[in-house]
Amino acid sequence: MAYEQYGAKATRFGFGEGLVELGEHDERIVVLGGDITGSVMTNLFKDRFPDRFFSMGIAEQNATTVAAGLALSGKIPFFASYGAFCALRNADQLRISVCYNEANVKIGGGHSGISVGPDGATHQVLEDMAFLRALPHMTLVVPCDYLEAKKATIAIGRMEGPAYIRFGREPVPSFTREDTPFRLGKAETFREGNDVAIIATGCMVWESLVAAEELAKEGIQARVVNVHTIKPIDTEAIAAAARECGAIVTAEEHQIMGGMGSAVAQVVVKNTPVPMEFVGVTDTFGGSGNPNELMKAFGLTSNDIYNSVKKVLARRAGEWNQVQAMTEVGFEGQHPAGYPKPGTVFPIEELIENDRKAAENAVA
Amino acid sequence: MPFTNERRTPEQLAEIATEIRRDIIRSLVEAKSGHSGGPLGSADIFAVLYMGGVMNHDPAHPHMPGRDRFILSAGHMCPVLYATLANAGFFPKSELLTLRKFGSRLQGHPGRDMMLPGIESSTGSLGQGLSIAVGMALSDKLLDHNGARVYSLTGDGELEEGSIWEAVMAAAHYKLDNFCMIVDNNDCQIDGRVTDVMNIYPLKEKFESFNFHVIMVDGHNHGALLAAFDEFKTVTGKPTCIIAKTYMGHGVSFMEDRYEWHGKPPSPEQAEEALKELAE
Numbered sequence: 046m047a048y049e050q051y052g053a054k055a056t057r058f059g060f061g062e063g064l065v066e067l068g069e070h071d072e073r074i075v076v077l078g079g080d081i082t083g084s085v086m087t088n089l090f091k092d093r094f095p096d097r098f099f100s101m102g103i104a105e106q107n108a109t110t111v112a113a114g115l116a117l118s119g120k121i122p123f124f125a126s127y128g129a130f131c132a133l134r135n136a137d138q139l140r141i142s143v144c145y146n147e148a149n150v151k152i153g154g155g156h157s158g159i160s161v162g163p164d165g166a167t168h169q170v171l172e173d174m175a176f177l178r179a180l181p182h183m184t185l186v187v188p189c190d191y192l193e194a195k196k197a198t199i200a201i202g203r204m205e206g207p208a209y210i211r212f213g214r215e216p217v218p219s220f221t222r223e224d225t226p227f228r229l230g231k232a233e234t235f236r237e238g239n240d241v242a243i244i245a246t247g248c249m250v251w252e253s254l255v256a257a258e259e260l261a262k263e264g265i266q267a268r269v270v271n272v273h274t275i276k277p278i279d280t281e282a283i284a285a286a287a288r289e290c291g292a293i294v295t296a297e298e299h300q301i302m303g304g305m306g307s308a309v310a311q312v313v314v315k316n317t318p319v320p321m322e323f324v325g326v327t328d329t330f331g332g333s334g335n336p337n338e339l340m341k342a343f344g345l346t347s348n349d350i351y352n353s354v355k356k357v358l359a360r361r362a363g364e365w366n367q368v369q370a371m372t373e374v375g376f377e378g379q380h381p382a383g384y385p386k387p388g389t390v391f392p393i394e395e396l397i398e399n400d401r402k403a404a405e406n407a408v409a
Numbered sequence: 410m411p412f413t414n415e416r417r418t419p420e421q422l423a424e425i426a427t428e429i430r431r432d433i434i435r436s437l438v439e440a441k442s443g444h445s446g447g448p449l450g451s452a453d454i455f456a457v458l459y460m461g462g463v464m465n466h467d468p469a470h471p472h473m474p475g476r477d478r479f480i481l482s483a484g485h486m487c488p489v490l491y492a493t494l495a496n497a498g499f500f501p502k503s504e505l506l507t508l509r510k511f512g513s514r515l516q517g518h519p520g521r522d523m524m525l526p527g528i529e530s531s532t533g534s535l536g537q538g539l540s541i542a543v544g545m546a547l548s549d550k551l552l553d554h555n556g557a558r559v560y561s562l563t564g565d566g567e568l569e570e571g572s573i574w575e576a577v578m579a580a581a582h583y584k585l586d587n588f589c590m591i592v593d594n595n596d597c598q599i600d601g602r603v604t605d606v607m608n609i610y611p612l613k614e615k616f617e618s619f620n621f622h623v624i625m626v627d628g629h630n631h632g633a634l635l636a637a638f639d640e641f642k643t644v645t646g647k648p649t650c651i652i653a654k655t656y657m658g659h660g661v662s663f664m665e666d667r668y669e670w671h672g673k674p675p676s677p678e679q680a681e682e683a684l685k686e687l688a689e
């Protein structure tokens with residue numbers, strides 16, 4: 046495998062360290078805190094440059110708009126919080142005060158996706174990308190590992206205009222290197238192949254590489270494309286993947302409605318329509334649990350990508366019977382099969398036992 | 410046996426509050442994540458509300474029409490709400506040990522989708538629960554005329570959300586005297602003291618200038634809390650805000666008044682220590 050895992054670290058550390066790096070070289074960089082500076086790592090900047098850090102309290106709408114005011118005064122403000130509260134709680138502020146003004150505001154959306162775990166649905170933001178990519182002037186970046194998060198943070202700090210970086214709380218495999226190319230707006234092919242393309246973003250890039258190795262054992266060579274910039278999206282790389290591979294699976298830790306997969310589909314149908322499958326959350330809210338068991342239950346693992354590849358290839362081959370035999374992921378707005386139906390009274394011992402096992406597996 | 414909801418002596422309520430605190434510790438240590446400080450600090454308020462004869466509720470009929478409703482605007486403080494509901498008989502106490510686990514009805518922040526009896530609304534995004542409570546009070550008073558009251562608890566850091574003041578303005582505008590908000594005034598939030606993160610004071614004057622009836626109370630004094638809720642029920646033409654002075658982590662000495670305990674659970678050793686303190 047060209048890309049090998051050499052450790053595991055949460056992408057939020059890349060954000061925090063990238064901010065400090067930016068601050069060292071540019072006095073215009075200022076940071077606004079939203080009462081969770083420790084978890085989203087803006088405390089690193091606060092400790093280093095206390096005069097350029099402003100605590101705004103728990104007031105995301107105000108912080109976003111104050112950031113716009115700072116930007117219109119020549120500063121480069123970063124505001125970070127839970128993605129749930131700094132992409133959607135402040136949606137109108139982002140739309141009008143930031144984007145319509147083309148204000149040079151940067152937002153760090155932390156604890157994104159379902160992998161934030163036990164906090165539950167309220168904190169598991171799965172709809173942010175759908176909104177953010179619809180905003181004119183917005184740049185949206187979703188790094189795949191710690192190092193890429195650092196590069197991406199520095200990159201958005203040095204570009205002009207509104208930008209949002211989406212990162213997570215839990216450690217994820219580290220596999221990109223200092224010399225791995227990173228340019229905003231340019232998708233990178235992380236694995237060559239022409240049988241099918243897996244187009245992924247964020248932590249699902251690693252899962253895609255794992256799935257591709259499994260597929261290779263069966264003689265299927267999958268191309269894996271890392272779309273770290275959702276907006277502006279790399280039309281060329283996607284159109285090439287469609288043309289050269291003839292079938293596409295997208296993978297993201299987000300709702301499949303309106304996310305990266307939708308963006309890719311838009312490019313594909315306009316250029317070279319090919320069969321596509323989408324790995325993501327299927328029109329449902331999340332729920333409490335350990336990150337690993339949630340990723341599994343909500344269909345966000347290498348295994349799910351593998352299955353979707355099999356399905357998209359069967360579709361391309363016209364093997365409709367085989368396709369129908371495979372479980373159809375619908376748009377039912379219900380918890381996935383692995384998640385108990387709401388309102389069930391649960392066998393408590395079983396829950397505790399499951400949890401214990403999950404914890405053991407996580408350690409192992 | 411669950412505790413019935415009736416007028417009780419401060420001593421009885423103190424005992425119930427201690428049991429709630431023990432259950433908070435037990436559920437958090439099992440969950441291995443979650444919020445200790447706020448829940449422990451507000452246990453006395455919850456004991457009085459649910460088991461001191463303040464609220465009109467029926468655990469056997471959680472959807473009883475015309476019931477009083479409670480909305481936890483500070484959704485992260487749900488361990489205290491869950492422990493209270495279990496002790497009041499809304500669901501078995503053993504279920505408290507499923508807090509934050511995969512598939513549990515006791516979500517990390519209250520989720521209405523899980524249909525846990527006693528949970529009237531999903532909350533967890535700060536500053537929204539209070540508006541939901543205003544909507545309910547509006548419905549009870551001006552549309553259903555059912556005499557029901559609505560209670561809602563917010564954190565003090567939560568008051569930094571602008572939407573709080575929109576809710577407050579609306580409650581006063583519609584003279585919702587069936588609406589009672591309680592501020593858990595522990596002066597702690599995640600990043601530090603409320604005064605340092607974003608100053609919210611003076612509070613009493615703020616609420617008064619928004620046309621609220623304001624009651625300042627020691628949030629750990631059960632007699633005083635009973636009296637405050639009694640007073641609320643006599644007020645007409647205005648909503649009430651009870652500003653309860655509390656200490657984060659109250660009842661567990663090593664957590665008391667320490668904002669570091671806002672969002673973490675006790676380790677097994679710390680839980681043992683805490684339960685020992687709460688036994689006396």
Ligand SMILES: Cc1ncc(C[n+]2csc(CCOP(=O)(O)OP(=O)(O)O)c2C)c(N)n1
Nearest residue numbers: 080130447533534535564565566567597598
């Ligand atoms: C809209 C929103 N922003 C941020 C958060 C993250 N958050 C959860 S609790 C909390 C601090 C709340 O402080 P306070 O209301 O004083 O509660 P206490 O610390 O006393 O428990 C924050 C910022 C959130 N849940 N919702």
